[in-house]
Amino acid sequence: MSTDRKPADNKAWFFVIPVIISVAFTAIIPLIIVINYSVQDIFGPDDRIFVGSEWFRDVIGDPIIRDSFWRSIRFSVQVLLVQIPLGIVLGLAMPKRGWRASAALVLMALPLLIPFNVVGMIWQIFARADIGLGGYFVNDVLGISYNYTLVPRDAWFTVLLMDTWHWAPLVALLVYAGLRSIPDAYYRAAEIDGAKRFAIFRFIELPKLAGVLTIAVLLRFMDSFMIYTEPFVLTGGGPGNTTNFLSISLTKIAVGQFDLGRAAAYSLIFFLFIQLFCFIFYTAMKRL
């Protein structure tokens, strides 16, 4: 043993204990309980059977859950396709200085401050064909037949519109902040180089926005993939199974049917999928 070893004092580990305890109670122990449930069929406190991977195979094979999965994927893809470009356009269009800039910021931030189920309520009433202002306008003024409680396509559209109304401002604000951080010199150089407006967007603004757009895509994917409250308030997943997204069908299994083993396996798969997607996406964006 060499003599110039640094003195070892493991007392420093005591400083880590508060973190370990809080993380244990907030994340690790609840997760272990879920894992515990997912490999057993529990009937009562003293009545349980170890079932191994049966719940997992069951969940993966379940046609309703599979439908929900593809429905959520389709919804998230549409959300990204609509909200990211819309957010970029809004961010670019927002006034840069003066009272207009402040007014625009406040207006854009307003939908973000509304609680999820309140958003659901607002749209539930607003879009109703019989008494809602929006529903009335579409049906009786524009003359387009629209009823989200009956027509699957209308329900889907309403959820998408509601989510866009609620969250596109987030993308817009991120883009706006990203744009503000581009030094003036870049625009001046582009002007001197004779760049057209689109070239400025393509070669200056878009590359400089890559960072905030990564965050925007990640946030919007996770939130839309996990969407629960708004469609639940709007139609409770209906009409039929039209808006029966992953979170909604999970709740039906866990709370409705009280099928805890199945719900636990479902949760774990759901959770791991989001983790995996975010990891892959983030790694890919970093390489760009």
Next chain:
Amino acid sequence: MAEIRLAGIGHRYGDSDWALRGIDLTWEDGGAYALLGPSGCGKSTMLNVISGLVDPTEGAIYADGIDITARSTVERNIAQVFQFPVLYDTMTVAQNMRFPLRNRGVDKATAQRRVEEIAELLDISHLLDERAKGLSADSKQLVSLSRALVRTDVAAILFDEPLTVIDPQKKWSLRQALKRVHNELNHTLVYVTHDQTEALTFADAVVVMDQGEVMQEGSPDELFERPAHTFVGNFIGSPGMNFLSCSVAGGVVGLGGVDLMRLPGSISPELEPGDVVGIRPDFVRCAPPGSGRGSSIVADVDVDESKDLGTAHLVTLRIGDEALVARIPAGEHVPRERCDLLLELGNIHFFRGGHRVEGCTPVAPTAGAIR
């Protein structure tokens, strides 16, 4: 390439104070000019006015005699290199260089040839296929410069403190590259800086600005030897010029009882507030007490402080309440306590109201004690 002339250019941002006040200047075709001044003196505003990024509140700009004040930046054909490198991150170096040509509809083959030529000149040929994003700061700045150089229609290139973010060791080689470019392509170059070494080594003529006004325009030697204003005297040289309060009586300027020079007849022969004499630390010499030399003023003074800079000593001398710095080259007499002060009359200047009075005649030297 063109001659750029500013006629009565004034600018203010909104209702704020004037950033530029009635500037008249001519930049000749193919000249290398430096615009020197402290931060906030209006240098950058001036550049932006020339490049067309800022519309001047008043006055006009001419390129080869044609009024270009109303023209947009693109139409003016004036290129600019900014304080920090401005590159298109997602493009390669070659694509960056082609970008201004592509926007102007230059055909591919011509553009390619031009890019290769300029890359050769700037010694960045080996970087052409690299992504602009990963380059070092000095290479990036070269690429920024190259985007100005590839264009054949450029009337002038403006540099806005282009070495700010460059490592000190690389600054020299970048400056060399600039010199080379200037010799080869003969563009009109205007170089803005607050670093006098940069300005003086780069330019044929230096324009010194302060508070939106041109204080002096001239060669580095002129600025050093005959500063037109106390500001220039102070700003150029390190340390700056010494200014001492003086006496003026009957048209004769005196310092501590010693007559220095006779004022020209055109100006008031009596003392006015703010009258000072200025002398560069480089022209102040000291001698052991009692060994005064012929053509110099001799005075005995106290030595306050002495700093060894290696190649020279900086000695602070005390004359009454005022301090006087002398820069004494290594090997010459460095005083320790008291000494005789030798001032060369030809290098003493008289300033009234901040401006140097031209046409003073030195008075035959007399020995005397300055107290």
